[in-house]
Amino acid sequence: xxxxxxxxxxxxxxxxxxxxxxxxxxxxxxxxxxxxxxxxxxxxxxxxxxxxxxxxxxxxxxxxxxx
Numbered sequence: 001x002x003x004x005x006x007x008x009x010x011x012x013x014x015x016x017x018x019x020x021x022x023x024x025x026x027x028x029x030x031x032x033x034x035x036x037x038x039x040x041x042x043x044x045x046x047x048x049x050x051x052x053x054x055x056x057x058x059x060x061x062x063x064x065x066x067x
Contacts, residue, residue: 008020012029012031
């Protein structure tokens with residue numbers, strides 16, 4: 001039976017609490033709405049950033065050909 005399968009367990013990215021990956025955990029991978037909202041706030045405050053491969057043009061030098 002499919003219901004006999006053990007569901008995966010993950011750690012909440014905010015607090016580390018174990019979370020069952022299933023319908024009974026509506027905020028997965030977070031353990032609760034509070035941890036989910038803390039994470040969202042960190043993204044909104046730019047505490048998390050996606051790294052850039054190249055610096056922005058204004059920091060990489062002037063390639064416009066003007067002397």
